[in-house]
Amino acid sequence: xxxxxxxxxxxxxxxxxxxxxxxxxxxxxxxxxxxxxxxxxxxxxxxxxxxxxxxxxxxxxxxxxxxxxxxxxxxxxxxxxxxxxxxxxxxxxxxxxxxxxxxxxxxxxxxxxxxxxxxxxxxxxxxxxxxxxxxxxxxxxxxxxxxxxxxxxxxxxxxxxxxxxxxxxxxxxxxxxxxxxxxxxxxxxxxxxxxxxxxxxxxxxxxxxxxxxxxxxxxxxxxxxxxxxxxxxxxxxxxxxxxxxxxxxxxxxxxxxxxxxxxxxxxxxxxxxxxxxxxxxxxxxxxxxxxxxxxxxxxxxxxxxx
Amino acid sequence: xxxxxxxxxxxxxxxxxxxxxxxxxxxxxxxxxxxxxxxxxxxxxxxxxxxxxxxxxxxxxxxxxxxxxxxxxxxxxxxxxxxxxxxxxxxxxxxxxxxxxxxxxxxxxxxxxxxxxxxxxxxxxxxx
Numbered sequence: 001x002x003x004x005x006x007x008x009x010x011x012x013x014x015x016x017x018x019x020x021x022x023x024x025x026x027x028x029x030x031x032x033x034x035x036x037x038x039x040x041x042x043x044x045x046x047x048x049x050x051x052x053x054x055x056x057x058x059x060x061x062x063x064x065x066x067x068x069x070x071x072x073x074x075x076x077x078x079x080x081x082x083x084x085x086x087x088x089x090x091x092x093x094x095x096x097x098x099x100x101x102x103x104x105x106x107x108x109x110x111x112x113x114x115x116x117x118x119x120x121x122x123x124x125x126x127x128x129x130x131x132x133x134x135x136x137x138x139x140x141x142x143x144x145x146x147x148x149x150x151x152x153x154x155x156x157x158x159x160x161x162x163x164x165x166x167x168x169x170x171x172x173x174x175x176x177x178x179x180x181x182x183x184x185x186x187x188x189x190x191x192x193x194x195x196x197x198x199x200x201x202x203x204x205x206x207x208x209x210x211x212x213x214x215x216x217x218x219x220x221x222x223x224x225x226x227x228x229x230x231x232x233x234x235x236x237x238x239x240x241x242x243x244x245x246x247x248x249x250x251x252x253x254x255x256x257x258x259x260x261x262x263x264x265x266x267x268x269x270x271x272x273x274x275x276x277x278x279x280x281x282x283x284x285x286x287x288x289x290x291x292x293x294x295x296x297x298x299x300x301x302x303x304x305x306x
Numbered sequence: 307x308x309x310x311x312x313x314x315x316x317x318x319x320x321x322x323x324x325x326x327x328x329x330x331x332x333x334x335x336x337x338x339x340x341x342x343x344x345x346x347x348x349x350x351x352x353x354x355x356x357x358x359x360x361x362x363x364x365x366x367x368x369x370x371x372x373x374x375x376x377x378x379x380x381x382x383x384x385x386x387x388x389x390x391x392x393x394x395x396x397x398x399x400x401x402x403x404x405x406x407x408x409x410x411x412x413x414x415x416x417x418x419x420x421x422x423x424x425x426x427x428x429x430x431x432x433x434x
Binding site for chain 1: 350
């Protein structure tokens with residue numbers, strides 16, 4: 001399957017008693033930006049580590065470019081540009097040394113492009129990695145991920161802890177990568193407005209389970225947010241068919257649903273409520289609604305969104 | 307051409323691009339025959355997915371605001387009234403609803419509001 005870059009089937013992973021990934025199946029076609037979203041501990045990094053062959057699939061299968069990343073690390077890693085969450089670069093090297101060192105691993109390394117990126121990112125070749133600011137370290141990591149023009153770019157929480165200027169550089173790199181024909185990007189993030197900006201498809205992980213995987217536009221077009229006004233104040237959360245989440249108090253409650261609007265409206269009317277507003281929710285709202293699904297109302301009230 | 311995306315205002319990104327291009331053509335900041343940046347360039351400029359820009363361009367084309375000349379690029383359509391009557395009403399209604407809501411909160415009645423509107427209109431007319 002040359003058009004499927006990433007193919008994960010029924011992947012389950014346990015760390016002692018914790019289930020990090022629970023029967024996850026995910027296919028990423030070539031030429032798209034896939035946004036992997038989920039709270040802390042949702043399993044994003046564990047999934048990415050399987051793609052890179054850093055973890056071996058015990059249950060289920062993982063293929064990248066049709067290859068097993070554990071059995072064929074050279075064939076897989078040579079085609080991936082990877083920026084890890086903690087950007088673990090060798091601290092004692094100078095910037096130019098690190099570039100020479102990294103170049104040796106990648107036959108397709110483009111020295112002219114590397115120099116261009118280094119100048120754009122304003123990185124001093126003689127500076128030690130350990131003395132770089134957090135933003136410059138992220139830029140250097142991004143440079144090493146991009147300079148061999150990988151067919152697949154994998155970024156794990158690339159924006160976390162960075163200022164707006166560096167985040168812009170990262171978003172621009174994602175867009176440039178995908179605009180080059182046939183190249184693919186997978187990036188994980190908890191900043192849903194960034195995912196909304198650049199992703200073609202979105203996969204949501206929660207407690208190791210894939211709760212949603214679809215075209216971003218389909219997700220956004222498919223969900224609705226209804227604001228209901230009840231004639232009598234509701235002391236408890238109203239139960240409505242098709243509602244992914246229902247939040248509010250007293251007279252007004254906000255419901256997020258996926259399709260099923262007619263049923264929901266009918267149910268609301270029969271419970272003495274009027275639909276006062278219908279709008280499209282943001283990706284953020286969809287995420288919170290999906291992630292809260294299946295939890296008891298008590299959890300909803302006491303816990304802040306992850 | 308300057309397009310600004312606001313992430314959390316509830317309007318889908320492609321729709322924000324559509325609205326802003328329509329506004330730019332209506333206000334004369336984009337003139338008939340003017341070329342728009344290619345999809346890829348605008349995507350990099352405003353930092354959104356190229357397919358989102360492509361979708362916005364397609365919508366603008368079917369609305370008659372833009373035309374694609376094969377091999378040459380995307381241009382502002384000639385001689386087309388940039389905003390349809392319905393579109394104008396829709397945009398104005400949104401603004402009016404906000405204005406009315408605020409006025410109500412301040413206990414300002416509609417007559418006073420209309421008077422204020424007239425005053426402002428006269429003032430703007432004199433200013434030019």
